[in-house]
Amino acid sequence: MTTEVIKIKGADLQTEEMILNLGPQHPSTHGVLRVILKLDGEVIIAAEPEVGYLHRGTEKLAENRTYPQMLVISDRWDYLSAMSNNLVWCLAVEKLLQIKPPEKADHLRVIMVELNRIASHLVFFGTYGIDIGAYTPFLHAFREREKILDLFEEVSGARMTYNYIRIGGVMADLPADWVGKCRSFLEWMKDRFPEYDTLLTGNPIFQDRTKGIGVLSQAQAITYGVTGPNLRGSGINFDLRKDEPYCSYEKFKFDVPTGANGDCWDRYWVRIQEMKESVKIVEQALDGLPAGETNAKVPRILRPPMGETYAQIEAPRGSLGIYTISDANDKPYRVHVRAPSFINLTMLQEILVGQKVSDVVATLGSIDIVLGEVDR
Amino acid sequence: MIGYFTNIYKVSAALLEGMWVTFKWMFRPSMTVQYPHEKLTPPERFRGTLVFDKDSCTACNLCVKACPTACITLEPYVDPATNKRLAKINWYQIDFGKCNYCRLCEEACPTKPVKSVRHSHGYEWAMTDRKEMNVKWVRP
Ligand code: SF4
Ligand code: SF4
Numbered sequence: 001m002t003t004e005v006i007k008i009k010g011a012d013l014q015t016e017e018m019i020l021n022l023g024p025q026h027p028s029t030h031g032v033l034r035v036i037l038k039l040d041g042e043v044i045i046a047a048e049p050e051v052g053y054l055h056r057g058t059e060k061l062a063e064n065r066t067y068p069q070m071l072v073i074s075d076r077w078d079y080l081s082a083m084s085n086n087l088v089w090c091l092a093v094e095k096l097l098q099i100k101p102p103e104k105a106d107h108l109r110v111i112m113v114e115l116n117r118i119a120s121h122l123v124f125f126g127t128y129g130i131d132i133g134a135y136t137p138f139l140h141a142f143r144e145r146e147k148i149l150d151l152f153e154e155v156s157g158a159r160m161t162y163n164y165i166r167i168g169g170v171m172a173d174l175p176a177d178w179v180g181k182c183r184s185f186l187e188w189m190k191d192r193f194p195e196y197d198t199l200l201t202g203n204p205i206f207q208d209r210t211k212g213i214g215v216l217s218q219a220q221a222i223t224y225g226v227t228g229p230n231l232r233g234s235g236i237n238f239d240l241r242k243d244e245p246y247c248s249y250e251k252f253k254f255d256v257p258t259g260a261n262g263d264c265w266d267r268y269w270v271r272i273q274e275m276k277e278s279v280k281i282v283e284q285a286l287d288g289l290p291a292g293e294t295n296a297k298v299p300r301i302l303r304p305p306m307g308e309t310y311a312q313i314e315a316p317r318g319s320l321g322i323y324t325i326s327d328a329n330d331k332p333y334r335v336h337v338r339a340p341s342f343i344n345l346t347m348l349q350e351i352l353v354g355q356k357v358s359d360v361v362a363t364l365g366s367i368d369i370v371l372g373e374v375d376r
Numbered sequence: 377m378i379g380y381f382t383n384i385y386k387v388s389a390a391l392l393e394g395m396w397v398t399f400k401w402m403f404r405p406s407m408t409v410q411y412p413h414e415k416l417t418p419p420e421r422f423r424g425t426l427v428f429d430k431d432s433c434t435a436c437n438l439c440v441k442a443c444p445t446a447c448i449t450l451e452p453y454v455d456p457a458t459n460k461r462l463a464k465i466n467w468y469q470i471d472f473g474k475c476n477y478c479r480l481c482e483e484a485c486p487t488k489p490v491k492s493v494r495h496s497h498g499y500e501w502a503m504t505d506r507k508e509m510n511v512k513w514v515r516p
Binding site: 065068069070072073136140143146153154155156157158161163171172175195198199202203204205 | 383386387390391393394396397398401407418419420421422423442443444445476477478479480495
């Protein structure tokens with residue numbers, strides 16, 4: 001039909017909803033996530049996240065691995081904070097075996113997990129900047145992250161898949177002069193926060209793009225089971241490190257930052273504040289580092305008694321839980337991972353509705369998902 | 377109207393402040409290591425490629441059992457005269473395509489003082505074919 005004919009027939013007046021695929025190959029989905037968007041013009045009327053592109057079946061693989069071997073697999077869930085994954089698996093198995101790791105191991109675990117939280121939030125900070133259109137913060141964030149990875153490399157031998165926190169303790173004690181290096185990193189890191197604020201936090205364009213966007217109300221957050229910085233961004237003060245302390249977190253003084261409105265800005269702000277709190281925790285843990293053993297006595301072949309257990313920790317992305325059943329064998333009978341990213345992602349279908357297409361990436365980025373953990 | 381201009385002013389001021397941070401970093405030493413030309417020394421505990429000592433290995437199979445991805449295979453040496461299994465290997469093979477570089481095999485290995493299978497500091501390890509990833513050590 002020529003343009004005239006269309007006009008005469010009035011065909012141009014018929015409007016249709018449009019389906020738009022965001023991903024699975026999209027630079028801003030932070031991995032292989034597909035979001036099916038239903039659009040009315042520029043406004044989103046429905047959004048459906050589709051997951052599973054990175055599924056590796058680790059819960060099933062666990063049934064064929066011994067308890068220590070599973071640690072290696074746990075590194076690959078949330079690869080930006082592998083220490084947390086190691087920790088939660090160890091806590092679960094220790095609960096089954098009723099082992100208590102020595103005090104020093106607790107401190108080392110806290111140090112590693114908190115450093116990893118900083119590293120993970122730095123990735124968020126950098127990539128969120130890119131999502132909004134600011135490239136420079138990314139380079140700054142990765143410079144600092146590199147320093148943390150260097151520290152991890154010295155302590156565990158790897159940069160991403162640490163396999164450092166072990167059942168009953170940790171892999172090995174800190175290398176000589178590591179504490180000094182860690183302290184100088186923390187000093188360096190403290191001076192960087194004002195720079196981050198100048199680069200991104202205080203930028204009015206960034207604030208305009210994030211404030212009032214992707215609002216998650218408290219009721220919605222609880223209904224969807226959202227945890228971590230996303231929940232605290234909505235103003236709910238819930239942090240497992242405070243509410244159900246593990247690894248002697250009750251000894252450390254730190255605040256739990258909470259947002260007010262539950263928009264992208266609040267979720268961003270909470271993470272920036274959390275990095276500052278983590279620096280404080282690591283400092284306290286280094287100050288109070290006890291002497292002594294780093295490992296409890298663990299039998300060479302682990303056969304936990306028949307039973308089931310649930311262990312959970314506050315990972316950088318929310319509460320990460322492990323449910324495992326033992327049938328008194330050296331391999332778990334069943335493992336389930338409560339992955340915070342996966343559950344946080346479900347809120348996307350709620351908060352995207354009514355937004356403009358241009359805000360989708362800002363909203364998705366603010367949830368801070370890791371697809372390795374979403375799909376497992 | 378006034379709001380419009382104050383907005384422009386605020387944004388430009390914030391941009392300039394941001395640029396100032398970038399500008400300050402421009403004159404500090406570079407953080408990037410120019411990889412093929414410069415190389416960092418890996419730390420002591422670095423988990424690089426695995427090396428194997430075919431003479432000290434006792435063919436005890438502990439590393440095979442410890443490995444989470446079953447990438448180690450070995451065949452113990454059998455004395456042809458007595459038909460008895462000796463504490464030596466015939467061959468030992470690691471499939472580096474499957475290896476996680478996790479150190480579980482090294483930790484399980486009982487040989488002292490040096491572990492028969494252990495991580496080296498090597499990290500430049502590229503193959504063009506999957507078959508090459510099966511590295512085999514044969515004891516003559
Ligand atoms: S490093 Fe880990 S994956 Fe590789 S051979 Fe040793 S135990 Fe197996
Ligand atoms: S490498 Fe070590 S653990 Fe493996 S078979 Fe030889 S002696 Fe045993």
